[in-house]
Amino acid sequence: MSQLSKVKSRRKFISPVFHLQTKDEDGEHITEDVIKNVKQTGKLNLSSRHLASVPEKMFKIYDVRDKNEVNVDYSRNIREEEAWWNIKPLTNLDLSSNVLTSLPDKISMFQDLAVLNLQDNLLTMLPPEICELTRLTRLSLNRNKINKLPKNINQLTELRYLCISHNCLECISKNISDLVMLEMLDISNNIISKLPPGIGFLVRLTELNVSNNKLTELPPDIVNLRALLKLDISHNNIEHLPEFGELRKLQIFYAQHNDIQEIPSFRSCEQIQEIYLGNNFIKEIPLEFCEVMCHLKTLELRDNQIESVPSEITNLVHLTKFDLTNNDITELPFTMGLMPHLQILKLEGNKLRQIRPDIIQGGTNRILKYLREKISEEDLKTLNVPSDVSYDNRTYPDRFSMKNGNILNLAMKNIAEIPDECFHEAKKAEVHTVDLCKNKFTAVPLGLKLISDLLTELNLSSNQLKEVPEFLKDFTKLKFCDLSNNYLNSLHESFSSMVSLRELILSNNRFGKIPECIFGMTGLEILLLNDNKVEQIPMEGLKELKRLATLDLSNNNLHQIPPELGNMIQLRCIELRGNPFRHPRPAILGQGTESILSYLRDKIPR
Structure with a gap:
């Protein structure tokens, strides 16, 4: 036997790592038990089934004319849960974690769909008919290869949750501003260079994630998102930020890995608790920022170009985490040792002269203790704090x-x-x-x-x-x-x-x-x-x-x-x-x- 024939004879014993299913094999996942469960619950879960196509049987689940798919019992012995008047329409469809390359336009027949999960597939586009699912409230498209959204996506007026992260989108249509019921929008990890100007109309939005794109600026009307709780613009190329004072409900702000040169104004953002501005080009901490951020709990300014920390930083009385790693700071105000809630203070990678490296390596408690010991009587009088820092006033508030x-x-x-x-x-x-x-x-x-x-x-x-x-x-x-x-x-x-x-x-x-x-x-x-x-x-x-x-x-x-x-x-x-x-x-x-x-x-x- 030749060497080539020996190789061929062995190949049939080799099991491939991945087998692309045929349409018939895809259809085998729609069993009688699955059909029965769909009619009872209105939910169909086909996640992680290695589907290469959407099973044709899925579109015949409610087709009473197809005798092969539905058995109609006209006798009086029919079970109550199987009666046609108790059959629930499909409201929740999960096709995630498969290898789908396309979605049939017949998807529009499921007019009662409220939740559609298509994440983790190989979709490059969506059929226009998906926009006819006007009752959709949740649409998950992340981790596909979609490069364009349907033009009529603004017809999905009931949409509350839209996730399109980890795709190939270059732009977002201005029609998205018509989705006024949106509460969560995630378009992170794409190649978007500009946000549509009408994004400010999404007044119910509580969470917006545009991280890991190619943005160089934010549209001015982004400050109109007054219900926003969480904003993530990290990993872009943004240089300047607008004043965020109108975002009165904002609680968490991520802006790491950009080209930001100045800390923006957060005046009137009384509920903000976490600000992340690491890996930018910020050179100073503004005095106004220290005056109005008294509710702030986390401030991350690592990997910037900050040279000094103002003594007014002690106004941030609720600050628990302060990260100043890898800046150009040479001195710290000793009064920082009196910040009552500071639990984590990171100073590695600076050029501090007054604090020895071994003290910095000793952790936050040792640093704060060292700073407190260096506070002068004059500083204490300025702060109106007793010299033993014991706060003996035991008056309970009324x-x-x-x-x-x-x-x-x-x-x-x-x-x-x-x-x-x-x-x-x-x-x-x-x-x-x-x-x-x-x-x-x-x-x-x-x-x-x-x-x-x-x-x-x-x-x-x-x-x-x-x-x-x-x-x-x-x-x-x-x-x-x-x-x-x-x-x-x-x-x-x-x-x-x-x-x-x-x-x-x-x-x-x-x-x-x-x-x-x-x-x-x-x-x-x-x-x-x-x-x-x-x-x-x-x-x-x-x-x-x-x-x-x-x-x-x-x-x-x-x-x-x-x-x-x-x-x-x-x-x-x-x-x-x-x-x-x-x-x-x-x-x-x-x-x-x-x-x-x-x-x-x-x-x-x-």
């Missing part, structure tokens, strides 16, 4: 002072208990924020129960707590909880019911593992567990946190990082430095979150 801002603020009062009368007054004032940081509490005040149905923010950091009582689970509206700088080593398992919690800070405690209750907090977006004794990352639990965007596990006892962590692509910030693992190497860690996740994904066994 109802009327708490009513202004709906906050009970007893930070740095050097107290160990609070009278119940204070919480009764807080309830009458409808307090939703309680700040008890930097005191001497050994137990969580029981009086907090009185406002459990009101509380959205709770700060108990820098106290002497060894445990957190179970009644905290009853705080169903709690979104922010800071328990850092205490003596905690566990959390009650019932806390898993706190699904409204968005940010949980457990830094500088004694946790030997990530508390299991955290994996039930499905609304969690920020988790800070740095400076503990955590030894491993349980991926089975962590992957349940689908909304997690920030994860800080720096300065723990992690000996290895599971490669599966790289699959959590929703993470925008991950900190792993200060652990005894060998991989990823420090060089990888220094390249940022995307590089870390990419490195870990490459290590997943295939």
